Amino acid sequence: MFPKPRDGNSGQIYSRRFRRAIFQQKGKTVWEDAYTPKLLASGKCDFYPSNLTKTEWRQKKLDFITLFPSRMMVVIPKGKQAQIKDVNDLAGKTAAIEKDTSFHTWLMAQNQAAWSTNPVKLTLLSTQESFAAVEAGTIDFTITDSDIAIWAAHHQFKNSKTAFPVGPADEIGWAFRKEDKDLQAAAQSFFEQQRKNPNSEINQIWKRHFGRSLTEFITLMALVK
Structure with a gap:
């Protein structure tokens, strides 16, 4: 997902919605191409410190350091619990989803x-x-990452509920230029210590x-089937 940007002391951080952040030089995202996204290639930022899902098409452009494992979670209106019980019930339904996210790709x-x-x-x-x-x-329904589903259940949902996980296990983390191996190693060490x-x-x-x-969330994700 896409947390708010935050400034850091180590390197210049610039975070936007990932569908903008992964544009190539002509200002659009090309899923099948391998390139360094414009913001990184230009030096405007050094890495993307958002919670980004590690996907096949993104790995053509970026290297990822994993912060935590996750699952995609289906969120439904409470009034539709009887109609939407598992992944097969999603066929033919209506979904709201953010463009170029891992959820959009999966759907x-x-x-x-x-x-x-x-x-x-x-x-x-x-989102x-x-x-x-x-x-x-x-x-x-909509689909979101499990950490966002947990947050929304605590702070936002009144008429909605998290229904069930879909898709394979995900890895969520930060994204870097492929050549910045030292910066990736520093982020990996930081995550492990934390x-x-x-x-x-x-x-x-x-x-x-x-x-x-x-740490407790990571333990919980290991139990989700």
Whole structure:
């Protein structure tokens, strides 16, 4: 997903919605091409410190350092619990999803394969607009990362609920230029130290905002089937 940008002391950080951040020089995202995204190639930023899902097409352009494992979670209106019980029930339904996210990629793949005769009808909205559409009951479902689903369940959802996971296990992390191996190694070391210490800054931030530490969340994800 896409947390708010934050400034850091080590390197210049510049974070935007990833569909903009992964543009090539002509200002568009080309999934099948291998290139260094414009913001990194120009030196405007050194890395993307957002929670980005490691996908095949993104790895053609970037190297990832994993912060935590995740799953894609389906979010539905509470009034649709009887109609949407598992992944097979999603075929033919309406979904609100953010363009060029891993959720968008997964849904398009299902529409071309398992659901080709009864595809999901996609409406491309921002993540917050997608949540609002599910809350209002105007859309059957949306998909988000498990950490965002946990946060929204605590702080935002009133008429919605997390239903079930879909797709394979994901890796969520930060993205770097492929040639910046030293910076990647520094981020990897930082993540490992933060995860090991229950009182680390990242663990405490997670505890405040998600109700559990990052280390506890990683343990939980290992149990999700």
